[in-house]
Amino acid sequence: MHVRIDDGDPTPPYEQLRRQLLALVHAGGLPAGARLPPIRQLAADLGVAAGTVARAYRELEDAGWLVSRRGGGTRVAEGAVAPQVPPAVLTLAEELVQRARELGADAAAVRAAIDRALARPEP
Amino acid sequence: MHVRIDDGDPTPPYEQLRRQLLALVHAGGLPAGARLPPIRQLAADLGVAAGTVARAYRELEDAGWLVSRRGGGTRVAEGAVAPQVPPAVLTLAEELVQRARELGADAAAVRAAIDRALARPEP
DNA sequence: CTTCTTGTATCGTTGATCTGACACAAATAT
DNA sequence: ATATTTGTGTCAGATCAACGATACAAGAAG
Structure with missing residues (x-):
């Protein structure tokens, strides 16, 4: 735990x-x-x-x-299912995390990067 | 605001x-x-x-x-600087967010995907 | 200088949460 | 059947944060 x-x-x-x-x-x-x-x-x-x-x-x-x-x-619970996330997004996320770790970035840095990207409004 | x-x-x-x-x-x-x-x-x-x-x-x-x-x-503050995040990670994050939006995933789904990827221990 | 704006500080009241302890109920283990 | 484990419920005391209100201080604006 x-x-x-x-x-x-x-x-x-x-x-x-x-x-x-x-x-x-x-x-x-x-x-x-x-x-x-x-x-x-x-x-x-x-x-x-x-x-x-x-x-x-x-x-x-x-x-x-x-x-x-x-x-x-x-x-x-048996019915407990993870929320719906497109598999392609999950794959990209794993690639991003792996690359970030290679560059020495920690979890906080990854989340900061995501927050910054999410803050940019879609064109 | x-x-x-x-x-x-x-x-x-x-x-x-x-x-x-x-x-x-x-x-x-x-x-x-x-x-x-x-x-x-x-x-x-x-x-x-x-x-x-x-x-x-x-x-x-x-x-x-x-x-x-x-x-x-x-x-x-003038000295306020964003935390150090490798530019490559920032670029990947923007690509991920853009792709996620194309797939109809919202911010919560993106964060869930990142959390799942971060939960996997590095090999 | 006078007036306005803005941040700073305090007060008492209210509500939520944590704690430690205790008793109780239901399932499991022996 | 008996004992243990485990979740549930309650209680009083303590701490913390939010609120509304008020007063004060320092800079800006006229």
Whole structure:
């Protein structure tokens, strides 16, 4: 589980966690049926209260991405499917990331480049 | 000024504003020397309190991106330079965005594709 | 100089969130 | 059947941010 809470980020911890988990599901890092850590364990690992993790799990369950059962843990919902992205765009994205890494650019630089390109209005 | 506050986002409004303004500076939408709206005016436009905009301005000034003077308004600092991004990456990003738009993909789809590519560990 | 604009600072109130702790319910493991 | 695991719910206290309002300070404009 590559998730962590940034204490310097004013975004509430439960929201940081919710977004990271959702990104993991979208990226396929957590396939359908995969089990997530128990609330108490993840809370201890992240250094937050159990209620904080519980809220992130609950909101993702309300949105249909997770399924929770008492005693059975929390798992990625079977119907959880990544959002529709044209395969050609995905391929270009992978090429861009690979090239960026060859040039020594990190994730932040890649996102900055994308943000700049998106800021230019289409002609 | 293409900025807006999302009431459904738990991120504090002052932080949403700070990030959007910083993104504008990075993207060149606000060149060095450009004047930002007065605090009260922007607050009224966004539907937030003046103190909220003031905090976003102040944090960006502390970080060196803006310069504020009483009576003179708030402007983009002369030394404000976009973060270092290899030109080749910027070019690839523009090509990707252009292609994505031709395919009907929106900004969210582009970011999702980038996130997925970034999630794949380098070989 | 006088007036207007603009940023800065403070106050009290309200609402949201985090925390630590505890009890309860349901599924699993032995 | 019993014990353990795990999710759910509640509570009081603490912290933080937003709000509306007000006052003040410094530069600009007339």
